[in-house]
Amino acid sequence: MRNALRRDYGSLGWLVPRALARCPPPAQIYYDQVAQIDLVGWSHGRVVLVGDACHAVSLLAGQGASPAMGGAYVPADQRFRASRIEDALHAYERLWRPVIENRQCVDRRAARWFVPESSRQVRARRAALRLAGLPGVQRLVAALAGRRQPALGQFAVLPAWGSAKPGTGPVRSSASVRRS
Template sequence: MTSGNSRTRNVLISGASIAGPALAYWLHRYGFRVTVVEKASAPRSGGYPIDVRGTAIDVAAHMGILPRLQAAHVHTERITFLDPDGAEITTLAPHTLAGSVEGRDLEVRRGDLTAILYDTVRDDVEFRFDDSIDTLDQTDHGVDVTFRSGVHRTFDLVVGADGIHSHTRNLLFGPESRFHRHLGFRFAVFTMPNTLGLSRELLMWNAPGRSAALYATGTRDDDLHAFLNLHAPEGTAADGEPELPARRESAEPDTDLITSAFTDTAWQIPDIIDAMGRADDLFTDTVAQIHLPAWSTGRTALVGDAAYAPSFLTGQGTSLALVGAYMLAHALASHPTHTAALTAYDHTTRPFVTANQSLITHGSAALFPTTAQTLNDRNKRLQTLATLPTPTPRPAYTALTLPEPPPTP
């Protein structure tokens, strides 16, 4: 990529989860000098299982990390759906519900993927942990950045890869409420003891507008990933903007709403609620997507959830992050100016993003019915699925053909 007569080579990436390190890897492959800033003190470990599917598998193969991801695959054997009393409705193979390709598409613990990406690029780019962007000032010659630590530096380009609640996006495009599309649910996720002795399986309990999932990614001796979800349509603020509930990583106050929503429930729900109150890794948020008319402005851009979070209802957040990072790096390396490159990134990647964000109807209908009638209809469909041949993979997962990668160094 060129800018006038000088090469644009010095790039700052904000965020060191998935999109950030993936973009750093590809930019380094193309010869860019890369700095990654991350507000956490180290790469984040833990987290619930995530999916890598379709075109994202090709990205992983080009990065040389596919064998490590395959080794980290959690091999979930079955998903069992339960009615409000805890009685079994049906059991399905995971790929039957997800529309993924058994033996190709992967599911890994988020912390495992983060560690693999960081290990792949850590020696080739600069990481600034326990720091973040404070201010951005774009000029004709670069972006002047002041970090929270007080350090001042200038970069040719700045990319926000800092998640659905991106601070970089707020600095560049304004309040999150402009781009946040609430999908009607609120959730809590945490780990809890495996008192049911589950092994490599998922239990999904549903009542109208409420669900609980217990996910065993390991054996009977490993903790469970617990997930509580409730139907919670948002109101509207006085200025006409959607009301955005505060993002919480503590027990106040979202757990009060969730706890009250699950009052008078059966099965193991009371024990799960008790475990939520004791969890030290509780995370709560609303289920949402991010929609922006443009992913860049001037010498700055967004990638991954910061630009186009699809929500976990699609199961495609990680895949969009990996593919988006690949496409952005390729565009920056292939076009003569940052303006042309960022325009090409949007033009070539947006149809893939749109197709995958549109998958929300599959996830919400199957996992979170909101009325007794839709729950009953869902259960009948699931019982039919159990008797059908393996479904065709969803076209959205592979709805983009990657350009050729740079030569392997």
């Protein structure tokens, strides 16, 4: 392991060679990898994968909570709308997969900034970080990044099962509960 680390990262320069020289013995090194698995489908019959089981985003992106909430909301909403579970599960994947695939694609690109593969990428990251301190650059980057995102507004609409008038459906507001 120690030799593999030196071989793969020794050319990065800066502090990396000194850090690798102080690398502990192999028995004391913990090594893990960040990986994503692309599934052909998220459901089979009445069985479905949800959350990180089917659409984990990179832990480098810090985007775990948003997909988790949407990944719970969308199948529940589709189950309410569909007469058959299988139809609901297919609709869930049809609606939610493009959102997740976009997020995963953005995250894969961002991972290169967190873990550069070459000294050239290290220099590019340093230059980008210096530029980020200039006035207006952060707004420009946010605007450019925002254009790549699919419209999530379609998922923000209050579902039919949550819009029932107080006292008429399964969802009741606290104002409609009368206490004697």
